[in-house]
Amino acid sequence: MTRLTEDYKESEADMARLRDLDIDDNAVDQYDLGSDAIDETILITKQETSEYLQVLDQCGYKELMKKLEERNSKWKDIQIKLAITGKTGSGKSSLINALRGLKNDDEGASKTGCVETTKVPTPYPHPNNKNIELWDLPGVGTENFKKKEYLTKVNFKEYDFIILVSSNHFTSKDSWLAEQIQDKFKNHNLFFIRTKVDNDLENMDKGNRQPMTARDKQKELLKIRKDCEVNLMKGNIVNPRIFFVNNHSTDAYEFDKFANALVHKMNGLKRDAIVLSLTSLTEEIVEAKVETLKIRLNYVSRRAAMAAVHSNREAGERKECIILKDEITFYKQQLGIDTRSLEIVAKRFKLDIEEVLMHYIRKPMQY
Ligand SMILES: Nc1nc2c(ncn2[C@@H]2O[C@H](COP(=O)(O)OP(=O)(O)OP(=O)(O)O)[C@@H](O)[C@H]2O)c(=O)[nH]1
Numbered sequence: 038m039t040r041l042t043e044d045y046k047e048s049e050a051d052m053a054r055l056r057d058l059d060i061d062d063n064a065v066d067q068y069d070l071g072s073d074a075i076d077e078t079i080l081i082t083k084q085e086t087s088e089y090l091q092v093l094d095q096c097g098y099k100e101l102m103k104k105l106e107e108r109n110s111k112w113k114d115i116q117i118k119l120a121i122t123g124k125t126g127s128g129k130s131s132l133i134n135a136l137r138g139l140k141n142d143d144e145g146a147s148k149t150g151c152v153e154t155t156k157v158p159t160p161y162p163h164p165n166n167k168n169i170e171l172w173d174l175p176g177v178g179t180e181n182f183k184k185k186e187y188l189t190k191v192n193f194k195e196y197d198f199i200i201l202v203s204s205n206h207f208t209s210k211d212s213w214l215a216e217q218i219q220d221k222f223k224n225h226n227l228f229f230i231r232t233k234v235d236n237d238l239e240n241m242d243k244g245n246r247q248p249m250t251a252r253d254k255q256k257e258l259l260k261i262r263k264d265c266e267v268n269l270m271k272g273n274i275v276n277p278r279i280f281f282v283n284n285h286s287t288d289a290y291e292f293d294k295f296a297n298a299l300v301h302k303m304n305g306l307k308r309d310a311i312v313l314s315l316t317s318l319t320e321e322i323v324e325a326k327v328e329t330l331k332i333r334l335n336y337v338s339r340r341a342a343m344a345a346v347h348s349n350r351e352a353g354e355r356k357e358c359i360i361l362k363d364e365i366t367f368y369k370q371q372l373g374i375d376t377r378s379l380e381i382v383a384k385r386f387k388l389d390i391e392e393v394l395m396h397y398i399r400k401p402m403q404y
């Protein structure tokens with residue numbers, strides 16, 4: 038392993054660097070603390086501050102540290118459920134695998150195939166957050182899930198998102214189900230996923246004498262979208278949110294847009310939970326992650342400051358270093374610039390990890 042890679046690794050070196058910042062505690066004024074970079078809108082409110090001061094007064098330092106820590110880990114306890122339904126073979130299980138960052142033959146992946154495989158509702162936890170569950174549901178009108186009992190067997194009220202999948206025309210059963218969801222479940226977040234567009238374009242191309250141009254492909258995709266809309270209109274679904282995907286390649290078509298839409302539909306802690314659990318690094322998701330991380334910073338810096346005050350500094354104790362290092366590691370993981378993520382990127386683009394570091398990341402994170 039070369040020096041550059043070693044430098045970048047989360048290691049004892051990070052701790053040492055923080056420890057070596059031998060700041061004279063009485064001379065803080067000489068440092069530019071970057072106050073011009075502070076966004077007023079994300080500061081802790083006065084009310085929250087007085088609540089924290091009360092905790093400190095009444096319960097002491099440890100309790101306040103616990104409260105600040107709890108504030109930043111609350112998102113991990115939030116449950117989010119996604120229901121994925123659609124006709125047999127439409128690609129439900131493959132979509133779940135794609136959203137979990139798995140290939141169909143990976144361990145723990147939802148079973149996929151040409152024969153009917155999803156027979157009972159089955160939850161699949163997201164690998165980054167077990168409280169985000171993707172439910173693989175048998176489609177409406179299958180053997181044990183007949184149309185007339187579907188809505189009692191699948192209580193859509195329990196789900197934060199309902200995703201209706203089709204690999205072809207949305208059928209009358211699909212538009213019926215969409216209409217029922219629209220009418221019976223207020224505040225539903227209903228998305229339509231059209232899978233296997235890769236197959237459609239490839240098949241069309243094979244049937245032609247001339248290879249299809251990018252423009253031809255665009256035209257075909259527009260036709261497919263129109264067809265989806267027309268069929269869903271039969272269930273009075275106006276302006277459906279349809280996304281085209283190839284479950285085998287999440288870089289293609291509208292998989293990214295779909296991931297963005299999941300984030301946009303959520304608020305508060307649910308949004309934090311989705312944003313901090315998603316691995317799909319679209320520009321919008323990176324922005325949403327940064328926004329969420331900036332807010333965390335308020336609470337972490339207070340914890341670090343408290344820990345610094347309660348460290349035996351004469352004996353060289355710097356409890357704040359541990360807090361800050363853990364947080365830095367968390368930011369790196371979130372933004373895909375930790376060693377593991379960089380190795381994945383390097384492998385994917387057939388680059389050496391050194392090249393990724395040199396060309397795409399200007400320098401190792403500075404403190
Ligand atoms: N080319 C292509 N194939 C896909 C896509 N999505 C799924 N498939 C394939 O289609 C077949 C069926 O996919 P599944 O994910 O098992 O479909 P399902 O809806 O879970 O099927 P059931 O469990 O039987 O209801 C598998 O062979 C998948 O690999 C896609 O977007 N593009």
Ligand SMILES: [Mg+2]
Binds near residue numbers: 129
């Ligand atoms: Mg399945």
